[in-house]
Amino acid sequence: MSGRPLFCIADPSLRDFVGHHFSYDHAVAEAARAAGFETLVLGHRALPEAVARQAGAVPAFTDDIWAQRAGGGPLRRRQDALMRNRRFGAEFQAALPARLPPGSILLAHMLTHRQLLGLARVTEALPQDVTLVALLRYQPEMYDDGLSARAFARMRRAVAAGAKLRLASDSARLARRIGRLAGLPLEVLPIPHIPADIPPPPPPQGRPFHLVTLGNARDEKGFLEILQAIRLLRAEPGGLDGLRFTLQANDAAPAIATAIDDFALEMPPQVTLLRRALSPAAYDTLLAESDLVLLPYWRDIYEARTSGVLPEALCAGRPVICTAGTWMADELAFHGAGLLVADHDPAGLARAIRQARAAWPQLAAGAMAGRAGCRARHGGPALVRALMEPPPPPLPAEPPRRVQLLYPWPDFLERSAGASLRSNLMAAVVASQVEELRVMQDGAASPRRQGNILVESLQERRLIQLTKRLGWGAMLLLAGLLGGPSHRREALFPWLHLQRLVDPFFRRRMERLIAGSDAVLLEYGFWAGPVLRICRRLGVPCVLTAHDVIADRVPGSALLRRLTGWLEMRALRRAQALRGGAVVAVTPDDAARFASQGVQALVIPNPVDLQAMSRQLPAPARVLLERLGHELPDQPIALFVGSYHPPNLVAVARLRSLGAALAARLGPQAPLIVVAGSAAPAEEAPGFRALGRVHAVALAALYQEARLALVPLPDGTGSSLKTLEAMAAGLPVLGTSVAFRGLAVADGVQAVVADDLATWEAILPALLADPARLARIASAGRALAASYDYRRVMAGYLRLLGLPDNPPPPLPALLGAAPASRGSAPPRLPVFSGGNLPTG
Structure with missing residues (x-):
């Protein structure tokens, strides 16, 4: 050698003109020679002699970067990747001169997980006056495996010991994501291969x-x-x-x-x-x-x-x-x-x-x-200059571009429960400030895209479905033996936390999704086990929303309640401990419960879409209801909306009794209590009418035709979206105190609160007989609901994610089909089929 510093390019995939390997290596080598370096290009051993001469390359590597074993299980594939890593490192070292002059630069580029561990070995063997640059330009999942993790750990130790190792990419997006995996900063390098000074094309007039x-x-x-x-x-x-x-x-x-x-x-x-x-x-x-x-x-x-x-x-x-x-x-x-x-x-x-x-x-x-x-920004000279200069400071943080929302039910698009409605409204706000929001829900629905929102489903394999059924059966059996047959169904909530922990297909799916995301929004803690582990390993922040206190859903079995509470709090604590992680509660009471156990949660209450609740109908409400098959007698209507959820079922039973009592006492002058949603199948009884699942337009017509809303909930957690929606629709609400949990309601001002159901038989007719009082309560209730409009409330997520807090545009059509069922129970059936009029 001449004694000049060496610029060595290691490119195992340089074997022909296909791709950009030849042009990349040729441009960098020419620029390095012009900068005063000796150059050495190391290519694949299959490199033809004619191409090698043009590239100034030496055949050195047995494998290109994609070489791998065909077939075999995970252990065989890992052994194969380990062997190729060892071979790459050994061949790289063998091709280098015995003594590298100070100031030499080694550039290994377009690498995958099959070379990183071998590259770490080369890093450890180099003198500290030689710089090794590793250019990583593929998706983060190419570097998200056990061997890459070992390689990055060895590289971090080598850097701490004084090695001059520089990790780089040619994309700022990639540099940030791979940097989270590596635990080392990645700089962004120019792309060297640019064409000669090509003249502009002639005007296309007279030619194609x-x-x-x-x-x-x-x-x-x-x-x-x-x-x-x-x-x-x-x-x-x-x-x-x-x-x-x-x-x-x-x-x-x-x-x-x-x-x-x-x-x-x-x-x-x-x-x-x-x-x-x-x-x-x-x-x-x-x-x-x-x-x-x-x-x-x-x-x-x-x-x-x-x-x-x-x-x-x-x-x-x-x-x-x-x-x-x-x-x-x-x-x-x-x-x-x-x-x-x-x-x-x-x-x-x-x-x-x-x-x-x-x-x-x-x-x-x-x-x-x-x-x-x-x-000026790209080209071989720009790349060589960047490597001759000291490494730049780490890339500054930037707001997330791609956000992944994880939703554990199959009804995200149906908005058939309070959870799906809340998540829809939150998605609309977040999507307005990011490049793409991707939703992964349970179930097997086909993917749907609207604007920058993509909704996908897990599409589980039959083997996983069978395994889950067997596991659920075993869980039911164990719960029956430990807690008694009457409580065995309460095993659902601990089962939802446990079922994903040992599912390798789910874990791999989450790894791919999270690796390509800048932040994760996790609805409920059921998927927290694998999801938070992946987020911690990849350095991706996660916001976990606790839609309610899950342990309260298990009132009967003390053993199952303790297990559910332990799993729930473990998920919340892990989310809070995550770098950039946060926990969201939907009511101050829930947040206080979590705080008593060491978890600080930000309160972002359940929202309502105020504009959607007051949209004008295409025809009078009664006409629309008749067209949709719901002919109601000419009586004042008191409305209840609910999904198939235990507290709603109790509320329906109470309303059925109330309707019968009022009909017996007041006769034709009695109000008609109408129930919409899957909380009750279609039914007619004295003073009571259940419509079952109804069209979205029918629900909107019911909100406009009703005189007031009834919400006699016996218990519940989180906050009640049905209450807010009724207020936003301009209906006065009569309910138990549970109906207004989390809402700043004063009895007789924004609503009428009565926990003794025996008094409702007198309260309801008195309210209907006082239109002025109903109007005052409705006006105050709507003003309260306005403070919960989703555009204002869901901005809390933007602040947690470091996104601009700007008002979003109207909801995209994808999120516009609304069901008539509110509640945070796991969805069983969609409450509406069809329809395109949002209700929340």
């Missing part, structure tokens, strides 16, 4: 508008969506006139190759498929001949991950079409010009292509204007 894809054909690069968009454009009037497509279709996976072959059978003349990998020169020529580059990459993969194609296009002054809410969208905001499309949206991509063709002069001018800034 040329759209291209660059790089090999992969599903996550939106290749299938591009083919479908071309089909949609071809079917429109005018077809593909004025358009031209050149698509790199080389090295496709079997499923993609089949789709490409099917497309080729009907391929229009305006489309060219390039079936072989391009040389660097041919690649640059295709970019130079383009007018726009298509990048509809899948958001799941590229939300934080980078693509070298984008800086190449922007540095060439070419507009792009890329996916919204991704790293690419961030870069587009810095440099260049282009259009954003929704994820997995061929129709939106087709529209964007038409729009780009119409706006090409403006897009081309914007792209050329941003080119200089992009070339």
Whole structure:
């Protein structure tokens, strides 16, 4: 060696021109030589001699970064990954000179968990005047395993002992997330491969508008969506006139190759498929001949991950079409010009292509204007300069972009209970301030997306479902033996806490979801065991909402109540102890209970959507009810709304007796007590009418037609959403004190409070006979409900997450189908089917 410091690039996947490994290594090596370094590029042993000469590379590595054992169980796969780590470390060390000059830099890039432990071994063996840089540019789950955890631990010890190790990524989004895993800061490096100084394209007048894809054909690069968009454009009037497509279709996976072959059978003349990998020169020529580059990459993969194609296009002054809410969208905001499309949206991509063709002069001018800034920020010289300078300070904290909401029931979209309504309203507020909010609920419903909210279901395997049924049966048997047959059903709540603890499929699903999130909102503590462990390991903050005191749901068996209380408090304590974690209670009484056991909870009460409760109906209330099959006699209506929940069942029994007593005493002048929701099946009795589950519009009509609301709850935890909704709808409320738990209600002012049900027979007719008093109570109640409007109340979650506290827009349509059942019981059946009028 010449004695100059060495700049060594270790790239196990450098084996041909496919991908960006060659262009990356070539650009960095050239820049390093220009900066005065000796250079050494270490590639794969299968590297052809001609490519090796062009790259200035030495074959060194047996495995590329994706090499793995085909098949085998978890133990075999772990052993295989450990073997490849050892081989990578040994081959890396063997390829280095025996003595590295001071100031040398070793750059190992595009690594996965199959190289990290080997890299830690290299770090420990290097002299302290040599810098090792590890560039990690894949999704966090690539580094979320036992071997990576061991590697990061060894790297932390090596850094503490003086090793010059720098972890880096090329995306700030990735750097923050992987940094949480590593326990070390990650810096953000420039992307080195940018094209030569390509001239701007000529104006498209008199020639087709040329759209291209660059790089090999992969599903996550939106290749299938591009083919479908071309089909949609071809079917429109005018077809593909004025358009031209050149698509790199080389090295496709079997499923993609089949789709490409099917497309080729009907391929229009305006489309060219390039079936072989391009040389660097041919690649640059295709970019130079383009007018726009298509990048509809899948958001799941590229939300934080980078693509070298984008800086190449922007540095060439070419507009792009890329996916919204991704790293690419961030870069587009810095440099260049282009259009954003929704994820997995061929129709939106087709529209964007038409729009780009119409706006090409403006897009081309914007792209050329941003080119200089992009070339200054990226490129090989920029990367080498960054590594020659001292490491920058750690990235500053930023508000979460992607939030994961975990909901343990299958009714999130149905809003069939108080829990789903509250979670819907909270989701609407949080989603208004983040890039994406993802909801994972129990059950097997198909995914649904509205705007930036994605609702998915667990979709459990049959084996897990069978195991859970067997476990539940064993739990019932044990509870019956220990607590007596009459209390064995109270085993439900400890079972909900325990059932996920030993479910490996659930744990792996949570690991993937949480690794790709910046914060977690956990509804109830039932999933807290695995979820909080993952959050702690990944460094992801979690806010746990206790919708009520679960132990109070187990009144009969002292043993089951103690077990439930212990599991509940353990979940709350772990959430509180989590870095960035918090606990939310829905009433001051619940918060006081938790505080007495050492958990400090922020009170965010149950909310109501005030605007939705006062929306105008399309026809008179009675007319709508008749259209929906609910013909009610011309009597004053007193309304109760409730789900199939034990306190609601008791309330219905009380109302049935009250209706009979009033009918016997007052005859036709008696009010009619109407029950809506699954708390009672359809039924007619003297002074009493149960409608069962009703349409959302029917519920809205009932709120408008009723004279007052009745809420004779015997007990309950949390706060009652049915009470707030009635107040928000402008109804005066007569209820027990339990009905107003957590609400600042004064008897006779905002409501009428009476715990002795024997007095209701006199109170109810007297209230109906005094319209002025009812109006005063209704007005005060609605004013109270206004202070609980979800836009105001749910802003507490924004503050916990460090998000801007701005008013959200109206609820998205996805969250707008509302049921007529309020209560925090585990949902059994949706209370409404259909409907599109929110009630809360």
